[in-house]
Amino acid sequence: xxxxxxxxxxxxxxxxxxxxxxxxxxxxxxxxxxxxxxxxxxxxxxxxxxxxxxxxxxxxxxxxxxxxxxxxxxxxxxxxxxxxxxxxxxxxxxxxxxxxxxxxxxxxxxxxxxxxxxxxxxxxxxxxxxxxxxxxxxxxxxxxxxxxxxxxxxxxxxxxxxxxxxxxxxxxxxxxxxxxxxxxxxxxxxxxxxxxxxxxxxxxxxxxxxxxxxxxxxxxxxxxxxxxxxxxxxxxxxxxxxxxxxxxxxxxxxxxxxxxxxxxxxxxxxxxxxxxxxxxx
Numbered sequence: 544x545x546x547x548x549x550x551x552x553x554x555x556x557x558x559x560x561x562x563x564x565x566x567x568x569x570x571x572x573x574x575x576x577x578x579x580x581x582x583x584x585x586x587x588x589x590x591x592x593x594x595x596x597x598x599x600x601x602x603x604x605x606x607x608x609x610x611x612x613x614x615x616x617x618x619x620x621x622x623x624x625x626x627x628x629x630x631x632x633x634x635x636x637x638x639x640x641x642x643x644x645x646x647x648x649x650x651x652x653x654x655x656x657x658x659x660x661x662x663x664x665x666x667x668x669x670x671x672x673x674x675x676x677x678x679x680x681x682x683x684x685x686x687x688x689x690x691x692x693x694x695x696x697x698x699x700x701x702x703x704x705x706x707x708x709x710x711x712x713x714x715x716x717x718x719x720x721x722x723x724x725x726x727x728x729x730x731x732x733x734x735x736x737x738x739x740x741x742x743x744x745x746x747x748x749x750x751x752x753x754x755x756x757x758x759x760x761x762x763x764x765x766x767x768x769x770x771x772x773x774x775x776x777x778x779x780x781x782x783x784x785x786x787x788x789x790x791x792x793x794x795x796x797x798x799x800x801x802x803x804x805x806x807x808x809x810x811x812x813x814x815x816x817x818x819x820x821x822x823x824x
Contacts, residue, residue, distance in 0.1 A: 569687040572680075572707045577693040579673060580666065582712050585719075589665050597658060600651045607644040611637060669715075676714045680707055 580586050618625075618633050625633070651657050677689050689707065 570685055571688045571690075572684075572686045572705045573690040573692050574673065574677065574708045574711055575692040575706065576670070576673065578708050579712055579715070580669060583669060583715060586665065586669055593658075593661055593665060596661075600657075604644065604648055604651075607640070607647065611640050611644065614640070672715060672718070673711055676711050677707075679714075680710055 614633070614637050618630070618637070622630060649656060653659075680686065681689055684707075686707075692706075
């Protein structure tokens with residue numbers, strides 16, 4: 544409740560400040576942290592790896608739970624055959640395993656568990672980078688307020704022109720490219736790109752997007768042509784195979800017809816029969 548009251552108070556102060564600043568034309572911007580995180584390849588890769596760990600932890604818990612349930616079932620079936628001491632011993636064993644499973648579950652998924660810690664470790668470096676970049680943009684572009692659209696502060700309306708998420712993302716990508724630059728030429732290209740104004744950067748990005756779109760369209764056309772060519776070749780091959788098979792079948796029918804005709808007339812004389820006739824003469 545205290546936290547909620549504090550948030551309301553802070554929000555009221557912000558609204559009051561906004562009202563006061565509006566008299567002199569306050570400049571306000573916002574970012575979408577969720578969009579930025581989803582657009583950073585390193586975060587996505589690490590997030591995928593973490594999801595793999597989560598699935599393994601869940602399987603471990605399911606396996607432990609299945610073992611406990613099987614032990615409970617066995618005890619239920621054998622209870623009438625066991626002494627009181629053995630029953631209590633098995634129940635104690637089951638209780639120990641249940642406690643271990645619950646502890647494992649809390650250690651992995653509970654508050655301050657492995658999942659919570661690793662998520663913070665995953666997000667924190669990017670959040671710190673975003674914070675520093677926002678500070679630079681705010682000072683350079685003379686923003687009075689910059690909010691996080693995905694945070695707890697509810698934004699009832701936000702004009703797209705005030706969204707600086709793309710600027711933040713471009714700065715993050717530039718930093719990554721600077722680290723990946725292998726030679727001076729690449730570094731100079733990155734530095735010259737960073738020297739562009741926002742309008743120039745947008746124009747260059749539009750040209751690059753248009754060029755990429757043309758490249759993709761050419762690739763699509765070439766792929767379509769290849770698909771049609773392969774389809775024609777496949778049809779021609781099928782026709783050839785069909786014609787070849789008809790010829791083979793026709794040849795086989797002729798052979799079968801000749802053989803049948805020979806068998807119907809007694810067939811041609813054998814070598815033995817020919818020699819016998821010669822001796823009779």
